Amino acid sequence: MKTATEARSGKGHRDENFPVASHLIHPRHRGPILDFYYFVRAGDDVADNAGLSPERKIALLDGLADALTGKGPDDPEAAPLRRSLAERGLPPRHALELLDAFRMDAHKSRYETWDELAHYCRYSAVPVGRFVLDVHGEDPGRTWPTSDAICTALQVINHLQDCGKDFRSVDRVYLPRETLEKHGARIEDLGAERATPALRAVIKDLAQRCLDLLEEGRPLPDLIDDTRLAMEIAAIHRLAVLLARGLLVRDPLSETVHHGKAAFALTALGAAATALARRPFRRHLHPALRGARP
Structure with missing residues (x-):
């Protein structure tokens, strides 16, 4: 045992x-x-x-x-x-909420709607961002909403990248049934070596939802007081956008969606540098920050 x-x-x-x-x-x-x-x-x-x-x-x-x-x-x-x-x-709290998500995984292998999947992400991904912000002493009221959007997108992007592997290895499908039916795809399509046009349409649909969430979360680096954390979040956000855009044009069943480590490192570095350059202007960009730490 x-x-x-x-x-x-x-x-x-x-x-x-x-x-x-x-x-x-x-x-x-x-x-x-x-x-x-x-x-x-x-x-x-x-x-x-x-x-x-x-x-x-x-x-x-x-x-x-x-x-x-x-x-x-x-x-x-x-x-x-x-x-x-x-x-x-x-x-x-945040660690216990993640255990709740894993309890869901122990019994649940299918999701009916986007809202049901988002509820799962509330426990499987959102607590990660909130914990990191809490460790840094950031203001929850100012930072949690945009962090929640980014974390949800990150989780769904991971699901999309691993959709074939999840189905074959643990018979788990995070693609909502309503989205599969909308595009005429079947769960069994996930077991193929290459995605069908219908399954590709599902993946594109969900990847676009992720891009919408990432746009919602885009202000987060400016809202964070800790400069190093702001740079880290900006790098993660840029990488997530890159991957979501990749899922619009690549098949995760037969192609590598992410770029090599060197390309990812350069992308992350560029995003971190941009976030650093914005620090002197963030109070002008976001009036709610006028009382925040420099």
């Missing part, structure tokens, strides 16, 4: 599609963010483990939650984050 540690996939923060606590983040904040990432990674690996029953997945996820909150025995996957939260005086 596997533990959460035994269910580990071996995937780390450098294997993700988007930067996780890059060196743009100040060293004093990187530790808590990485502790959060590896706790969440442990829960995600449990939810994705094909050798575990849904009931065992739920039990392991409950154990992680209890270890994090102190209601149950210690767990090596939870201990670092628990210490970081205590040191910062932060609640476990």
